[in-house]
Amino acid sequence: DRTAPAPRDLLEIAVTVARDAAATAYRMRAEGVSVAATKSTVTDVVTAADRAVERQVLDALRQLRPDDAVLGEEYGAGDTPAVAGGVRWIVDPIDGTVNYLYGLPYCAVSLAAEVDGEVVAGVVRNVATGEEWTATAGGGAWRDGARLRCSTETDLGQALVATGFGYDPGRRAHQARVVAHLIPHVRDIRRLGAAALDLCLAAEGRVDAYYEKGLAAWDQAAGALVAAEAGLRVAGLRGLPAGPDLVVAAPPALFGPLHDRLVDLDASGGP
Ligand code: IPD
Ligand code: CA
Ligand code: CA
Ligand code: CA
Numbered sequence: 001d002r003t004a005p006a007p008r009d010l011l012e013i014a015v016t017v018a019r020d021a022a023a024t025a026y027r028m029r030a031e032g033v034s035v036a037a038t039k040s041t042v043t044d045v046v047t048a049a050d051r052a053v054e055r056q057v058l059d060a061l062r063q064l065r066p067d068d069a070v071l072g073e074e075y076g077a078g079d080t081p082a083v084a085g086g087v088r089w090i091v092d093p094i095d096g097t098v099n100y101l102y103g104l105p106y107c108a109v110s111l112a113a114e115v116d117g118e119v120v121a122g123v124v125r126n127v128a129t130g131e132e133w134t135a136t137a138g139g140g141a142w143r144d145g146a147r148l149r150c151s152t153e154t155d156l157g158q159a160l161v162a163t164g165f166g167y168d169p170g171r172r173a174h175q176a177r178v179v180a181h182l183i184p185h186v187r188d189i190r191r192l193g194a195a196a197l198d199l200c201l202a203a204e205g206r207v208d209a210y211y212e213k214g215l216a217a218w219d220q221a222a223g224a225l226v227a228a229e230a231g232l233r234v235a236g237l238r239g240l241p242a243g244p245d246l247v248v249a250a251p252p253a254l255f256g257p258l259h260d261r262l263v264d265l266d267a268s269g270g271p
Pocket of ligand 4: 073097
């Protein structure tokens with residue numbers, strides 16, 4: 001067993017590493033970007049920057065925290081296993097790669113620290129704007145020094161709801177049916193293109209709620225903590241915890257109505 005540092009100390013490390021990573025992503029974008037490879041499908045692209053930024057994060061963490069485990073989107077779990085009481089870092093080097101590719105200012109570095117399977121600290125930094133969201137378990141959610149509270153909206157019909165789509169065509173078809181079912185019952189839908197940032201926007205009421213099927217740990221680890229610490233309820237359907245089947249983040253008053261609409265079309269089912 002090991003004793004992990006306090007969440008605020010882990011956050012300090014995360015912020016330092018994420019800022020340097022975001023600076024690299026910004027610089028590489030200015031130098032020009034192209035598709036380096038595709039992954040699960042032709043739309044699931046990776047750029048040289050996704051890899052270089054993750055490599056930089058892994059190197060920085062190895063310097064600062066050599067015994068910690070790491071899980072990253074591009075390089076997986078590495079060879080340092082998670083141990084009881086130890087820290088595992090979860091990194092999405094660029095969340096919103098398609099926006100990054102097109103030069104749309106909505107992509108982020110996401111870095112979270114988990115202890116015994118629970119995320120205790122997280123930072124999401126927008127590569128293009130420099131906006132930075134942070135949270136620690138029990139310590140609240142913050143953007144650039146200001147404490148965040150989620151929306152107080154209580155009527156789903158007045159709610160702006162963000163969502164996203166995976167890369168698998170069959171999954172997308174199902175996700176499109178769910179959106180078609182939901183859209184008559186909400187103010188509008190936003191598909192902004194970066195799950196980590198969507199959760200952070202929900203944390204400050206710049207959207208009222210968010211849901212998505214098929215997220216990986218790195219998409220949501222930091223953002224879900226920011227959202228939860230800002231007062232959103234973050235869960236799956238039918239009492240399940242948030243996970244790859246579905247993440248719903250909604251203010252307490254909106255969670256039930258949104259949940260029920262999503263159950264109608266089995267948003268957590270399908271491919
Ligand atoms: C994707 C983005 C997108 C979401 C996808 C994710 P990536 O992450 O967060 O908004 O809809 O589910 O895979 O590939 O850009 O890191
Ligand atoms: Ca992602
Ligand atoms: Ca990514
Ligand atoms: Ca990706």
